[in-house]
């Protein structure tokens with residue numbers, strides 16, 4: 001099996017240029033991408049729409065051929081069919097067969113992995129349980145809602161108990177339960193020693209589960225590092241108490257002003273997340289056994305996923321990994337700088353204006369030097385992260 | 400192998416879910432149960448059965464050909480709707496995927512062909528059993544000449560003898576000094592002329608003479624209750640006023656068997672078939688037939704106004720085409736023959752399945768359809784193309800055009816299979832045996848070589864293709 005030092009995935013200078021009918025360059029979707037993902041890592045590929053996440057993933061699977069650069073998956077070329085037995089893939093949309101029902105779909109993919117009939121049957125039932133669609137398994141997928149189809153897509157990606165799971169926007173079209181469940185699943189699979197590459201433009205999806213992330217923008221790698229380091233605002237302090245009276249607050253303000261010579265920036269009651277409320281309501285409904293022909297309560301993660309060899313040693317590996325970072329060259333912690341005004345605003349504006357990454361205006365923007373290291377641009381990247389978080393909130397509230 | 404079969408199964412499931420099979424079977428039922436009431440042939444049972452078989456089989460093979468071409472829609476859908484992305488992320492080699500698709504189409508075709516074959520055979524037997532035969536001859540014809548698989552043996556044309564005679568005649572004439580004053584004598588040319596003359600003499604049976612025809616390898620069942628058929632066509636060189644040829648046939652070598660004598664009055668320049676006892680064939684599997692150019696009815700009071708047996712009142716009987724006479728005998732069953740015909744149809748479908756997939760892996764579906772339909776039509780008309788090539792002149796101002804056109808035609812001829820060559824429906828309807836050799840040739844050429852080349856090409860093209868590139 002893969003030694004500890006051979007990355008599950010490695011790309012060097014990966015570049016994809018889409019050409020038009022006359023072989024002229026049309027779109028530079030991915031530019032000079034260098035990735036290294038090690039066993040047991042949960043790796044996030046972030047970026048706004050059209051930033052090249054899906055294109056990168058398709059190249060890893062041999063569905064697109066790179067224009068330049070190298071890819072090694074389990075040390076082999078992506079076109080090598082043998083490695084695909086160890087990969088699970090959920091594409092950005094659930095490209096499933098409308099004329100098959102859920103069971104037949106999973107059975108078909110199971111057959112392609114040469115799984116014996118008994119194993120297939122077992123896994124199919126467990127996966128259907130897991131995605132909560134066992135009761136709807138007889139219906140054709142053409143009748144399924146988008147989210148239901150997505151769940152089958154996820155089940156399909158797990159049928160072979162993959163060592164390397166590639167999820168392209170797994171939460172797209174999922175309800176909050178599904179979203180939460182996918183996060184839990186990713187966490188659990190990560191704990192069981194699976195390597196997971198997931199792409200998303202919803203940072204909230206990623207922040208809870210990913211060990212490391214790369215942020216793409218217009219095909220360029222703009223930031224890379226450990227999530228906690230990218231997210232922590234070490235220049236701020238938050239104190240949460242029971243509700244306080246106005247006098248007390250004034251006294252605290254005075255105290256802080258006197259002792260630290262700093263101002264209190266904001267005083268408010270902590271808002272409960274919409275997600276939490278939604279979850280509560282649905283969970284109550286499920287407890288009351290209210291009928292639905294949609295997705296049901298999520299089941300347990302099947303135990304076949306990652307049992308066997310990836311057992312104890314995974315735990316030890318994880319412990320080791322916690323002590324020493326899995327990457328050979330440790331990532332520089334993200335410098336704690338307050339967001340630099342100008343470039344960040346630029347990026348936000350661009351995002352708000354929904355500028356396509358191929359927009360020629362972007363190519364000329366100041367932070368597009370091809371050799372720029374992620375470190376140099378942390379300020380700008382913070383802007384991207386913030387915008388992603390905003391994006392996330394908007395999406396959630398509009399759901 | 401499991402992957403290939405999984406893909407094939409999937410393909411079949413799709414075809415069934417898309418109600419393709421249902422539609423086809425309905426159409427087939429309409430055809431099989433409706434046709435006998437429309438196509439009645441010439442009023443005889445044998446004619447009705449023949450007409451039904453011709454129409455039903457032609458329709459089935461045409462419908463299945465179209466169906467097969469359209470089935471590659473499945474691959475096109477997978478590319479356009481991107482299911483291919485999930486598939487190609489599985490440990491499924493692309494050639495196995497392509498081959499699986501092909502296998503799926505072919506298996507589906509086999510199933511439909513079996514259903515169609517069973518339906519057609521059933522209906523034929525039903526018509527044969529339920530329709531009243533017009534007369535005993537009609538019934539005999541149905542059983543002996545339609546619902547059977549007969550082998551055909553042609554009379555030996557003694558080519559060597561013609562040559563020998565021509566040679567001796569040439570020598571004789573030269574010794575006589577006939578060619579003495581010809582300076583640029585071309586002996587080969589003269590001998591060839593002589594040979595043709597000898598052959599023409601042999602083929603012409605002058606009044607009140609006879610000709611003996613020899614058949615070898617008549618490997619029929621020789622029991623006395625079996626029959627063999629004699630099929631012949633003769634031309635009267637000086638056509639009698641009533642266009643009828645009178646003749647007397649002695650069938651069987653009198654030194655080996657008890658010969659059968661048959662008297663005939665037949666319209667000239669048409670094929671005629673009559674049956675004789677199978678024990679006229681000698682033990683060594685040879686059959687000797689003596690054809691007398693006499694009028695056996697000359698003195699028969701039942702036939703008044705018959706020409707008398709004189710050199711002047713009877714025509715010269717000429718046997719054209721090979722020897723003009725052939726012997727037919729059953730070597731197989733009608734059902735076995737149907738199976739072989741269906742096999743030949745299947746080989747064409749195998750080719751078309753590969754053609755459809757190849758076209759779809761290059762073009763969008765509508766274009767692919769046009770391409771494969773064009774090839775299908777060209778394959779059916781291959782004979783005409785070959786002929787066109789013969790008639791292509793090389794004179795005049797448009798010579799360049801003709802050369803280019805000729806080249807294109809040659810390429811087309813090379814690439815496109817010859818479908819009519821493997822069309823066995825006429826042979827089946829004629830009650831002749833569709834030989835295993837023919838089927839094997841069809842298998843080798845159509846199903847293995849030509850299909851294989853197309854599939855290989857499809858695999859290669861598909862292998863190089865980025866499956867995620869936009870296909871609209």
Ligand SMILES: Nc1ncnc2c1ncn2[C@@H]1O[C@H](COP(=O)(O)OP(=O)(O)OP(=O)(O)O)[C@@H](O)[C@H]1O
Pocket residue numbers: 018027028029047048049050051052053054055056092201357358867868869
């Ligand atoms: N097959 C293709 N042909 C031409 N251009 C393409 C093709 N696929 C992607 N692109 C272009 O490449 C760029 C990156 O697309 P990609 O799908 O990788 O973005 P993404 O990061 O996955 O976006 P999203 O978040 O919307 O899924 C886009 O500009 C897109 O238009």
Ligand SMILES: [Mg+2]
Pocket residue numbers: 053054055092168169
């Ligand atoms: Mg995408």
